[in-house]
Every structure is written in C-alpha cells, then in structure tokens.
Amino acid sequence: MLMSEYHDWAKRLVDWTVKYYEGLRERPVRSPAQPGDTLHQLPLAPPETGEDMAEIFKDFERIVPEGMTHWQHPRFFAYFPANTTPPSLLAEQLVSAIAAQCMLWQTSPAATEMETRMVEWMRQALGLPENLRGVIHDSASSATLAAVLTMRERALDWAGIKSGAAGQGQPRIYASAQTHSSIDKAVWIAGIGQDNLIKIETDGNWSMKPDALAAQIKSDRATGYLPAGIVACTGGTSIGACDRIDAIMDIAETEGLYVHVDAAWAGSAMICEEQRVHWRGVERADSIVFNPHKWLGAQFDCSIQFLRHPEEQVRTLGLRPDYLETLGQDEIVNYSEWTVPLGRRFRALKLWFLIRSYGLEGLRERIRNHIAWAKLAEQRIAALPGFTITSNSRFSLFSFRWEPEGRDGDEASMALLEAINDDGRIYLTQTKHRGDFVIRFQVGQFETRREDVETAIAVIEEISTRI
C-alpha cells in the first residue's frame, strides 16, 4: 500500500471512529453474536493475491462491529471498565505510526525516559512515597508474575534462577480468597504450585485475617516451608474487597516477607485522597500494581508496577546478552530488564496525553461521580421488591441478588441477568458470593452519565416485573 493511500484510508477511519462513538448508545452493549458467527464469515484459506483496502474495509464493517461487545459503551456496567479516551486514542495512533521496539533505552530513548517520568507522575497522583520507582507492564498479570518470581528468588537467595526451583526449599505465598486468579496463575508459572499458595481466611468485611496469616506463617516455618511473600488486594475483582495493608505489613516486616499489593482496578481511585484510607499502609509495600487501562482512561494495555527495590526484580528478570549491551552507557535504564517479555510497546505516551488533557482534577471528577452513582444505584436497587444487596459499594462496585417470592434466588437472578443482557440497553456480569449467584454492578465507563445509571436502574426494575 502506498503512503498516499494510507493517508486517505486513515482519514476515513477517523470518520468511522467518530461515528462509532456517537452511535454507541444505540448499539446493544453485549454482542448478540452466537459462537461461530464470525468464524463462518471468514474464508477458510488466506488469499494468494493482494486485495483492495476498499474490500477489506467493507468486510470489516459487515463482520466486526456486530460481533463485538462494546466496552466503551456508556452503559457498560459489567466486569471492570477498560476505558479509552480521545487523547489516549490519539497517542496510540502515534505509537503505532512510530512502531518502535522499546526494550532498551537505546532502542527508544524518549519512550524510556517518558516511562520514567509518567510512572513518577502517577506515583505523585496516587500519593505514594518518593522512594518508589516503577515500570509499565502490559497487564497486572505480568506485574504480579514478576513480583511472585521475585518473592521466590528472594526466599531462595536467587538460587532458583541458577539451579532451578526444584530441590530448593519450598516457598509459600499467602493471599486472601478474594484475590484475583492471576495470583494463582503466577504461582503456577513460578513453579511454586497451587498447594503452596495459601488462601487465608477473611473476616466479616472480606479482608484477610491478620491473626490467621501470622499463625499460618509460623506453622509453615515450623514444618520446614519457606514463607516467601504475601499478595494483598485493594479492590478485589469479585466484590471489591480490601485487605488491611497496615496490619499485613506489620506481620510481613516482622517475618521478612515480600508484599505485593494488587490494586489493578481500584488503584485508579487513589488519585482521590479520600479513597486512600482503603489501602492505608501501602507505602510500606515492596510492590504495588494498578492498571491505568481499567478505570483511568489510558487504553489497554497499560499496567504500572511500583517497586521499592527494583534491583531485586532486575536481579530476578534482568538478562544482558552481548547483543543487547548498550556500549558506553552505564547510567541508562533498560526497562526490559524489569519485565518478563523483552519486547515492549511505547505505553507511556497515552498517559502523557491523558493526564495533560484532563488534568488530575478532570480525572478525579469522573471517579468521584462513578463512586457516587454506584452508591445511588445500590440504594435504589435495595428498595426494589425482591432485591437484596449482597455486598455494599466498595469504590464503585456492589452486588445484588433477586429472589422474588416462591422462586429460587440463584435461578431467578441468573434468568434476570440473561434477560437484561439480551435486552442490550445495559450490560452486567455475575460472581459467586458466599456460595450464591449474585449480579455485579460497577460504574466506571469514562463517558457514563448519571442518566445512564438511572436507565440501568429502570431497566433492571422493568425486566424484573416481566420475567
């Protein structure tokens, strides 16, 4: 394709993008697609000769948008948000134009130094202490894996990366049952094994019980295990549970354990000072992860890990084969030594565009609105007949259940959720809480307005009266 053709198509795609956003409220939030719908429209074999962009684009319009769930829809109340914003979109267009490999300082000086500064801006924005450094990963799963590998190596005095983890002492990791499945996966990949990820009991507030944690560590040491680290959560995925970081840090400091705080979703809320009580003590943690690609508005992928001792992570993950040496430059940072993949995208640019465009005040206003509207929705749903709130709002997430007279609550709530999502005006998802099927409601899409939340409440009420 000629660059002149690219120019024309790029303009058409911008027009398409603007129309797509303007029309989002008219689309069903969750894709109505059935399994195989897209597959059946794609030829079985690749073309031998090139095709016109006009043909390709026509097929895109015909096949793709219908087959997508619209995460930027202002009535998306499912999962957690994965927000983009116009400034983030613009930055990503520039990133894909330059298309650089940002693995080393030398391969991308501006990207590397902007990453350093943006992590520093976010550190200040979240009210974290000056001694933290950080790096941008693709996802919280990767950041958590890096932290778990560092926990393992620290406990094994870095014998694992040399001789293999087998045959060393058996490290153990501690977390509450409210932590995300990415912790389980990290423990599998790290060769620690599910049996050595000990899920500590939670209290009535769904926070890990510090006494139970301390007792487990003590008994594991007595049995010959190597307690290595703790993963605490701020804003768990199911119902937004928060561990008491300060109490956990007291134990970790006494026991010499590494602490990783998973605030993938709720970390964004910490730009609002009044939310920081929910992670009091976080400044003492070794590692903290939060995803600006969720609630904040820097589109996927963008996950920041703050580190108190980056040198421990670099000792675990940093490799410098001859072909990656930067001759004559010892003072520079090569962020690929901080992360699992070597190749890296230029992820800091969208943060720069986003933060400068809205200012922290503009971003705070949205988060505060979301939190207030979630509270409003919780109160209104609590007042509807047959509905009960199963977990109160934490940040902007609560859960509820529908149990009308004479019907089984699991069956009724499931039927309600299916009917709501088939209707298409709003999108909600479920979780299991205390063994029950419950419906999650989170407010967080960047362009959600109060009317959208009002519509959601009305849709839930309307559908519950007719099924």
Ligand SMILES: *Cc1c(COP(=O)(O)O)cnc(C)c1O
């Ligand atoms: C979303 C989420 C994750 C996983 O994030 P990815 O960036 O998709 O890996 C982990 N922990 C929590 C609490 C989350 O909300």
